[in-house]
């Protein structure tokens with residue numbers, strides 16, 4: 001029985017078409033270029049080459065490149081006006097309120113970013129917990145510790161939690177722990193994905209209505 005729904009934040013609670021995450025990536029790329037002293041293209045290539053060993057760019061920089069100015073990085077990557085293009089989503093709020101399960105957020109971003117997004121979308125008060133990257137000691141998804149911290153904080157077991165994320169590696173990180181992970185694949189970028197996936201959060205209603213452990217594992 002699902003007691004909690006654990007949501008990713010970016011490109012999960014709002015559409016990728018707003019470009020917020022693209023802008024985050026552009027700021028990260030420009031920062032990397034300056035910090036590493038290479039072109040933006042080369043910086044992005046180096047990031048792609050190493051990121052598979054880490055949950056975030058910051059974790060890679062910290063572990064391999066001696067970068068320690070964490071707060072400066074967050075301030076640069078997440079400026080105060082970063083979410084100004086995001087409109088309120090009262091339909092999403094109504095849908096989330098219609099679900100009986102408790103709801104929380106697990107994000108690899110800092111808390112101030114999550115608060116901005118939630119505020120802009122008009123989703124204040126919906127989530128019981130926001131598990132952010134500082135709270136996870138900068139080791140976020142897909143590290144097991146990040147998921148366990150969320151399960152402990154919510155007071156729900158992996159089997160009682162439905163986790164939704166648009167990044168396959170994070171969904172699979174949750175599933176590896178016995179969690180119920182669902183991929184949000186808005187543009188059908190992963191047509192052959194072997195685990196349950198949805199293209200819109202509203203599909204969760206039907207999924208939860210039909211839910212059983214057997215269902216979620218065999219779809």
Ligand SMILES: [Mg+2]
Pocket residue numbers: 008009010011012165166167
């Ligand atoms: Mg995301």
